[in-house]
Amino acid sequence: MKALYKTRIAALALPMIIWLGGAPASAGTGLVFVSNERSSQLTVLDQSDTVIKQIKTCARPRGMRFTPDHAKIVVACGSDNTIALYDVATQKLVKRFRDIPDPETFDLHPNGKDLYISNEDDSEATLIDIETGQVKGHFPTGPEPEGVLVTPDGKLVFVTSEAANLVHVIDVATQKVVKDIITATRPRRFALTPDGKELWVSCEMSGLVEIIDTATLTEIGRVEFQPKGMRKEEVTPVDITMTASGKTLYAALGRANHVAVVDVAKRAVSDYILVGKRPWGLRLTKDEKKLYVANGLSDDLSIIDTSSGKVLKSVPVGIVPYGILIDE
Amino acid sequence: MNKILLAFAACVISLGSAWAQSEPTRDIRIIYIDRAEDPFYDPPPQTDGVIRIENKPPMAGAELGLKDVTALGRAANVRFILEHHTVAADGDVAADLSAIANSLPAFVLLDLPHDDLVVAAKAVQPGSLALVNIRDTSDDLRRTLCGTALFHTIPSQSAYSDALAQMIVRKNWKRVLTLIGPEPEDQELAKIFTVSAKKFGAKIVDTKPFIAGNDPRKREENSTALMTGDSDYDVIYVADTTGDFGRFVEFRQVKPRPVIGSEGLEASAWHRSAERYGAPQVNHRFERDAGRVMSDMDWSAWVAVKAAAEAVAREKAYSGPAISAALLAGKIDIEMTKGIPGSFRSWDHQLRQPIMLHTADAVIAMAPIEGFLHENSILDTLGLSDRDTNCRTK
Numbered sequence: 177m178k179a180l181y182k183t184r185i186a187a188l189a190l191p192m193i194i195w196l197g198g199a200p201a202s203a204g205t206g207l208v209f210v211s212n213e214r215s216s217q218l219t220v221l222d223q224s225d226t227v228i229k230q231i232k233t234c235a236r237p238r239g240m241r242f243t244p245d246h247a248k249i250v251v252a253c254g255s256d257n258t259i260a261l262y263d264v265a266t267q268k269l270v271k272r273f274r275d276i277p278d279p280e281t282f283d284l285h286p287n288g289k290d291l292y293i294s295n296e297d298d299s300e301a302t303l304i305d306i307e308t309g310q311v312k313g314h315f316p317t318g319p320e321p322e323g324v325l326v327t328p329d330g331k332l333v334f335v336t337s338e339a340a341n342l343v344h345v346i347d348v349a350t351q352k353v354v355k356d357i358i359t360a361t362r363p364r365r366f367a368l369t370p371d372g373k374e375l376w377v378s379c380e381m382s383g384l385v386e387i388i389d390t391a392t393l394t395e396i397g398r399v400e401f402q403p404k405g406m407r408k409e410e411v412t413p414v415d416i417t418m419t420a421s422g423k424t425l426y427a428a429l430g431r432a433n434h435v436a437v438v439d440v441a442k443r444a445v446s447d448y449i450l451v452g453k454r455p456w457g458l459r460l461t462k463d464e465k466k467l468y469v470a471n472g473l474s475d476d477l478s479i480i481d482t483s484s485g486k487v488l489k490s491v492p493v494g495i496v497p498y499g500i501l502i503d504e
Numbered sequence: 505m506n507k508i509l510l511a512f513a514a515c516v517i518s519l520g521s522a523w524a525q526s527e528p529t530r531d532i533r534i535i536y537i538d539r540a541e542d543p544f545y546d547p548p549p550q551t552d553g554v555i556r557i558e559n560k561p562p563m564a565g566a567e568l569g570l571k572d573v574t575a576l577g578r579a580a581n582v583r584f585i586l587e588h589h590t591v592a593a594d595g596d597v598a599a600d601l602s603a604i605a606n607s608l609p610a611f612v613l614l615d616l617p618h619d620d621l622v623v624a625a626k627a628v629q630p631g632s633l634a635l636v637n638i639r640d641t642s643d644d645l646r647r648t649l650c651g652t653a654l655f656h657t658i659p660s661q662s663a664y665s666d667a668l669a670q671m672i673v674r675k676n677w678k679r680v681l682t683l684i685g686p687e688p689e690d691q692e693l694a695k696i697f698t699v700s701a702k703k704f705g706a707k708i709v710d711t712k713p714f715i716a717g718n719d720p721r722k723r724e725e726n727s728t729a730l731m732t733g734d735s736d737y738d739v740i741y742v743a744d745t746t747g748d749f750g751r752f753v754e755f756r757q758v759k760p761r762p763v764i765g766s767e768g769l770e771a772s773a774w775h776r777s778a779e780r781y782g783a784p785q786v787n788h789r790f791e792r793d794a795g796r797v798m799s800d801m802d803w804s805a806w807v808a809v810k811a812a813a814e815a816v817a818r819e820k821a822y823s824g825p826a827i828s829a830a831l832l833a834g835k836i837d838i839e840m841t842k843g844i845p846g847s848f849r850s851w852d853h854q855l856r857q858p859i860m861l862h863t864a865d866a867v868i869a870m871a872p873i874e875g876f877l878h879e880n881s882i883l884d885t886l887g888l889s890d891r892d893t894n895c896r897t898k
Contacts, residue, residue, distance in 0.1 A: 296785055297785060297788055297789070299575070316575070317575065318572070318574075318575030318576060319571075319572045319575070319785070319789065320782060320785050337575060338782060339572055339782065339785070339786075339839070339841075340572065340573065340575040340576045340579075341576060341814070341817075341839070342575055342576060342579050344575075356575060356578055356579035357579070358576070358579050358580065358817055358818070360837070361837040361838075361839045361845060362782075362839050381837050381839045381844075381845040382837050382845070407881075407882055409844040409845060409881070409882060409883070410844075412843070431843065
C-alpha cells in the first residue's frame with residue numbers, strides 16, 4: 177500500500193532542474209490564470225481581461241497556487257492523480273508529481289517547499305516536498321477533504337472534510353492531527369484574519385460562514401447569507417477571500433448566484449453582488465480594486481469593481497472554471 | 505539548545521492539554537434488519553430477453569455510511585457501530601423488533617418487504633426509535649403509517665412522478681400520451697403520474713393500454729406504431745414495470761417525441777453518472793468498496809446513517825428517542841450530495857430530497873426544477889404533502 181504513494185518525478189523534471197538555477201521571475205506579468213476542471217485547461221487572460229491562451233493541462237485541474245517566487249504555478253489535477261508545475265512566463269509544464277491520489281486543493285507552507293494537499297478520494301491529507309517530490313506525511317481526515325490553509329507562522333494546518341462536517345487541525349511540529357472541530361454542513365474553504373486570530377470557514381450546505389477562534393479552536397460566531405429572492409437551500413457558499421486589512425470578506429454563494437460582501441468586524445453582510453451561475457472561485461487583485469469570480473455553472477468569470485460593487489465584465493473561459501490566480 | 509528543547513516540550517504539552525482528542529465515551533448502535541430468503545433478492549427472470557439489474561442488499565450503502573461518519577464520531581467522542589439482524593424466513597418481524605427495541609439501539613434501518621414494514625412500524629412505540637425504510641417506494645406507506653416510528657429515506661413513487669411532471673412542464677412538453685401496461689403496478693404508476701400531471705399543469709391527451717407480444721389480432725395493443733400514430737402529443741409516458749414492451753417504444757414511435765417514465769428519461773433518488781455536489785466522490789467510494797454501482801436503496805441506507813450521525817454529533821442525541829426527535833425537529837441540515845440539504849417531513853417522516861432525472865448514462869436534470877416554488881421548502885414540490893396523506897402536521 178505504501179509503495180503506491182511513492183512519488184516519482186517525471187522525465188520532464190530534468191530541464192526544470194537546470195532552469196531552477198536561473199533568475200526568479202520579475203514583478204509579475206499581470207496575467208490571470210483560470211483552472212477549468214471539466215475541460216482540463218488553464219485559461220490565460222491578459223491585463224485587459226481578454227482571453228489570450230488556452231493551455232491543455234493534466235486531467236481535472238482544480239486548486240492552484242504560485243510558488244513564493246511567482247515563477248511557477250502549482251496545479252492539482254484530480255483525475256490523473258498529479259500535481260503539476262507550470263512556468264508562468266512560458267506557460268509550459270515544467271514538472272509533475274504522479275501518484276498523488278485525487279488531489280483537490282492544497283496550501284504551501286511558508287518554507288516554500290512543503291505542500292499540504294487534500295486527497296479528496298482517500299480521506300486523507302498528504303504532505304509532499306515540491307523540491308524533491310517526496311511524500312513526507314499522511315494525515316487521516318473525514319471523507320472528501322477539501323480546503324487547506326497553513327497559518328502564516330507555519331505552525332498549524334487546517335483541512336476541511338466536506339462530507340464529515342469537520343475541520344481537522346494538523347500540528348506542524350508534531351505532524352499529527354490534534355483536533356477535529358465539528359462545523360456546520362459541508363465546510364469548504366478558509367480565510368484567516370491578518371492577526372491570525374480568527375479562522376473563517378465557509379459551510380456550503382448551511383449557507384453560512386463559521387468563525388473559529390484559533391487559540392481555543394472553537395466556534396465563536398457565524399455569518400449567515402440570505403440574498404433577496406433566494407431560497408435558503410440555494411445559498412451554498414464555497415470560496416471566501418479576505419482583504420489584506422482584514423476589514424472585508426468576500427464569499428461566493430454558489431447556487432444563489434451572488435457574491436456576498438461581509439464587514440468582518442461587524443460580522444454582517446454589507447452587500448450582495450449578482451454574478452454568473454454557481455460562483456465558487458474567488459481572487460482579489462493585489463490593489464483589491466477588482467475581484468475575479470469563477471462561475472462553475474455558466475463557464476465564465478465575473479469581474480467585479482470592488483469600489484462600486486458592480487460587475488465590470490463577464491468573460492467566457494473553459495468548462496467548469498474552478499480556481500483563479502493573478503500574476504502580479 | 506536545552507532551553508529550546510524545553511520550550512518546545514512545554515509547547516507540545518500545552519497543546520496536548522488544550523486540544524487533546526479523547527477516547528470515544530459512547531457506542532452508538534445502528535441495527536440493519538433484513539429477512540432471510542427474501543424473494544426481493546432472488547435473481548430476476550432472464551427468460552424474456554429484458555436486461556434486468558439484480559437487486560442487491562443495501563447493506564453496502566449502510567457500510568459506506570458508517571465509514572463516512574467515523575471521523576465525525578471521533579470528533580463527537582462516540583463510536584458508531586453497525587449491527588446486522590436477519591429475521592428468520594418464517595420469523596415474526598414484530599417479535600424481533602420488540603426484542604431489538606428492548607436492547608435500546610440508537611437507530612434502525614429496515615431492508616424489509618412491504619408487509620413487514622407495515623408490521624414493523626406498529627411494533628415499536630412511536631417516538632422511541634426511528635425505523636428507517638430504505639427500500640420501499642410505495643405511497644401507501646407514507647399515507648397510512650403516519651405517527652408511527654417509521655421514517656423513509658428512499659423517495660415515494662409520487663416524488664419520482666412529480667419530478668418527471670415538473671420536467672415536461674418546464675420544457676413545455678405539456679401534452680402527454682400515456683402507454684400503460686397490464687400489471688397492477690403499471691396501473692398504479694400511471695395513476696400516480698396522472699395526479700402529478702394535474703398538479704403541475706401537464707395534460708394527458710390520450711391513454712393507451714399495451715400488452716407485450718406480436719399477436720396480429722391485438723395490433724391495437726402491441727404495436728407501438730399504431731398506438732403512437734393518431735393522437736397529437738409532445739411526450740410519451742410509459743408505465744411498464746415488466747420492461748418488455750417499454751424498451752421498444754423509443755425510436756419505434758411514429759412522431760419524433762421523447763419518452764419518459766419507465767423508459768427514456770427516468771426518475772431516481774441517485775445515479776452513477778451524477779456529476780455535481782460531491783456525488784462523483786460518493787459514487788467512487790461506493791464502487792470501490794462494494795464493487796458495483798450505487799442504487800437508490802444503497803444511497804438511502806447511506807444517507808440514513810449520515811442523518812443519524814448528524815443528530816448524534818450536533819444535537820447530542822445519543823438514544824433512540826433523542827435521535828428520532830432530533831430528526832423531526834428539522835434543525836439539522838442533512839447533507840445528501842444532491843446540492844440541497846435535506847430534512848424530514850413532520851407529517852409522514854419522509855426525507856425531503858431532490859430527484860435525479862436521467863438517461864442510462866447522464867443526469868439530465870435535478871428536480872425540483874427551477875421555477876417550481878413552495879411556501880415551505882422547494883423540496884416539498886415533490887411527493888406527498890400533508891394534504892395528500894391522512895397525517896397532519898402537529
